[in-house]
Amino acid sequence: MSGDPILSVDRLMMRFGGIVAVNELSFSAERRKITALIGPNGAGKTTVFNCITGFYRPSGGAIRLSHDDGRSIQLERLNDFRISKQAKVARTFQNIRLFPGMTALENLMVAQHNALMRASGLTVLGLLGLPSWREAEKRAIDLARAWLDRVGLLDRADDAAGNLPYGDQRRLEIARAMCTEPALLCLDEPAAGLNARESGGLNELLLSIRNEQGTSILLIEHDMSVVMEISDHVVVMDYGVKIAEGTPQAVRDDPKVIAAYLGADEEEAIAVMESGT
Amino acid sequence: MSATSARPSHAAQPSGSAFIVKKALISALVALVLFSLMIGVRTEAGPQGGLIYWTRFGDLAALVGTVFGGSIIVELLRQWWGPVDKDSIVPKPVQSAISFAGRWLAPALLVFAVLVPVIFYDQRYILDLSILVLTYVMLGWGLNVVVGLAGLLDLGYVAFYAVGAYSYALLATNFGLSFWVCLPLAGILAAFWGVLLGFPVLRLRGDYLAIVTLAFGEIIRLVIINWQSLTGGPNGVSGIPRPTMFGIPLDNSDNGLAARLGIEFSPTHRLVFLFYLILAMALLTNWVTIRLRRLPIGRAWEALREDEVACRALGINTTTTKLTAFATGAMFGGFAGAFFATRQGFISPESFTFQESALVLAIVVLGGMGSQLGVALSALAMIGGFELFRGFDQYRMLVFGIAMVLLMIWRPRGLIGHRAPTVYLERNQSISSDLVKEGHG
Numbered sequence: 148m149s150g151d152p153i154l155s156v157d158r159l160m161m162r163f164g165g166i167v168a169v170n171e172l173s174f175s176a177e178r179r180k181i182t183a184l185i186g187p188n189g190a191g192k193t194t195v196f197n198c199i200t201g202f203y204r205p206s207g208g209a210i211r212l213s214h215d216d217g218r219s220i221q222l223e224r225l226n227d228f229r230i231s232k233q234a235k236v237a238r239t240f241q242n243i244r245l246f247p248g249m250t251a252l253e254n255l256m257v258a259q260h261n262a263l264m265r266a267s268g269l270t271v272l273g274l275l276g277l278p279s280w281r282e283a284e285k286r287a288i289d290l291a292r293a294w295l296d297r298v299g300l301l302d303r304a305d306d307a308a309g310n311l312p313y314g315d316q317r318r319l320e321i322a323r324a325m326c327t328e329p330a331l332l333c334l335d336e337p338a339a340g341l342n343a344r345e346s347g348g349l350n351e352l353l354l355s356i357r358n359e360q361g362t363s364i365l366l367i368e369h370d371m372s373v374v375m376e377i378s379d380h381v382v383v384m385d386y387g388v389k390i391a392e393g394t395p396q397a398v399r400d401d402p403k404v405i406a407a408y409l410g411a412d413e414e415e416a417i418a419v420m421e422s423g424t
Numbered sequence: 425m426s427a428t429s430a431r432p433s434h435a436a437q438p439s440g441s442a443f444i445v446k447k448a449l450i451s452a453l454v455a456l457v458l459f460s461l462m463i464g465v466r467t468e469a470g471p472q473g474g475l476i477y478w479t480r481f482g483d484l485a486a487l488v489g490t491v492f493g494g495s496i497i498v499e500l501l502r503q504w505w506g507p508v509d510k511d512s513i514v515p516k517p518v519q520s521a522i523s524f525a526g527r528w529l530a531p532a533l534l535v536f537a538v539l540v541p542v543i544f545y546d547q548r549y550i551l552d553l554s555i556l557v558l559t560y561v562m563l564g565w566g567l568n569v570v571v572g573l574a575g576l577l578d579l580g581y582v583a584f585y586a587v588g589a590y591s592y593a594l595l596a597t598n599f600g601l602s603f604w605v606c607l608p609l610a611g612i613l614a615a616f617w618g619v620l621l622g623f624p625v626l627r628l629r630g631d632y633l634a635i636v637t638l639a640f641g642e643i644i645r646l647v648i649i650n651w652q653s654l655t656g657g658p659n660g661v662s663g664i665p666r667p668t669m670f671g672i673p674l675d676n677s678d679n680g681l682a683a684r685l686g687i688e689f690s691p692t693h694r695l696v697f698l699f700y701l702i703l704a705m706a707l708l709t710n711w712v713t714i715r716l717r718r719l720p721i722g723r724a725w726e727a728l729r730e731d732e733v734a735c736r737a738l739g740i741n742t743t744t745t746k747l748t749a750f751a752t753g754a755m756f757g758g759f760a761g762a763f764f765a766t767r768q769g770f771i772s773p774e775s776f777t778f779q780e781s782a783l784v785l786a787i788v789v790l791g792g793m794g795s796q797l798g799v800a801l802s803a804l805a806m807i808g809g810f811e812l813f814r815g816f817d818q819y820r821m822l823v824f825g826i827a828m829v830l831l832m833i834w835r836p837r838g839l840i841g842h843r844a845p846t847v848y849l850e851r852n853q854s855i856s857s858d859l860v861k862e863g864h865g
Contacts, residue, residue: 244731
């Protein structure tokens, strides 16, 4: 694939015991583009996500992230929190993982932890209440306020995140991920459980993140209205392998994709497989 | 939507008199089985060493009858009250009452605390008791950082208390260092042990962490008992120097404080000094904790309690965050231990049993995890109230236990269970305890 990939996944393998969840998967995500990863349930999409964001250590293969400044990081060598801290990859979760007992604003402040830790001189300057720390805190609040405004939650800033309606929680989680100022934003089914109006709003939000922040987005999604409308590139997985990729239009018409999603007679499936290879 | 479907719990709950009697009978039966051996038959060793026993069926019948009657009354009361509606937001009147209390209760308590030595100057017992209460307030606030904020269940907190106490005792008796030099050292050493313990155990979560910290508390105590050459073993360390007021001893010697000020010496002077010392130390703990909560590290602690996986996804180093929580809590425990040693003048391993850890943990849980005011109130109730029940004699523990059970039924998240946000744009509204997580280690 041509272009300027921010993320290149090269023959990624992930085994759990004898089960191969992801098998030699290669794809790349373009800079400042929205790449969608789709596939039927159990295809291994979330496993790929967990490998990229450091929750799993891949059994094999390479994941390379190239930053705007030419810095290139092998994600499979980093783990855990370092992916977000050093490689600037942020993620959201399929089942929302906010801090329910903290306010929406606090959730966004926690997301700026590393920047604020530096500003507070590893707590020492902050404990003394030095002006430089107060300035930094004010800037952090302003950034949080700006993101709350972007996702339409400014008037609920002081409400507990756990009290927000489902759709608001989804948007708050995206805002929280964006507060870490990521280069790559990974969204795991951001439209799950949203109604048509809400997923329309989500589309606009994601497009504006791509266009205004210049953040590259990688998303897993089942909601085809979201995938088809905003994706620049679609990768289709089934049983841990890539079965197709291309523009949304191309993927939609691919017989292998249709077979994977809708099922096919055995002969038909074989015919499809043979014609593809 | 009909009225019944709006409140399904109403229809689902049986409420007939037959149900009440049945429930009461079951309770009475359970009571009969339980108490038949505990109350019904009493055994004792006879004069020749043989077992003698006698029966107390009258008492047993009275007790079972009480349970039967009580069960009916409780059930009737429950139906009279109706089902408990659980609102996830704190109701407005409660919220305003809490904010009123929060605004005035804490300052009022503080003013009262400052005035205690003035009001009770002649009552040595009350002064002693208030010093004890304040020691536990400080311990509670220290443990609150670990349990209440970071959500790490620590059953071995007394270990750090012991490290602080022995640090001061040994440094002072062996090297003649003064209290004011040893105090920070005790805190640093306790924090060091906190980190040392933290490294291997912080990958554990929840119950597992609790068990390992429990074991750690015991290990420290056993090491103190058995390392006779250093700690004096079960004999403890005696002759620990009393604190001086920045070098001026508080005794009736010629260069003591009383002689220098030209007033008559009284042993109460030292008590008053100790009182203000522990008050200052407790307030420092409180101030630092409140400050830390509003700093990124404190928010990270609370975020860790809420959801560790999300923390990792946001680039928070969960290991160091947990370690700092452990070290901070341990440091305050160490300070309190140094104070304990200088107050007592003598320490032995007996003062650092698991019961102390359990007591401090109970103070934190009953007070409301994470709430500074709640912890202070519950330390006052637990330590002061325990003394208050002295009149109940052998039933003291019983009354105390019942009070704790009732409090946990009435307020399962502690006296003050709601959470105050650390930062806000417009409205500083407290968050209901239903939403706040306890943490899983």
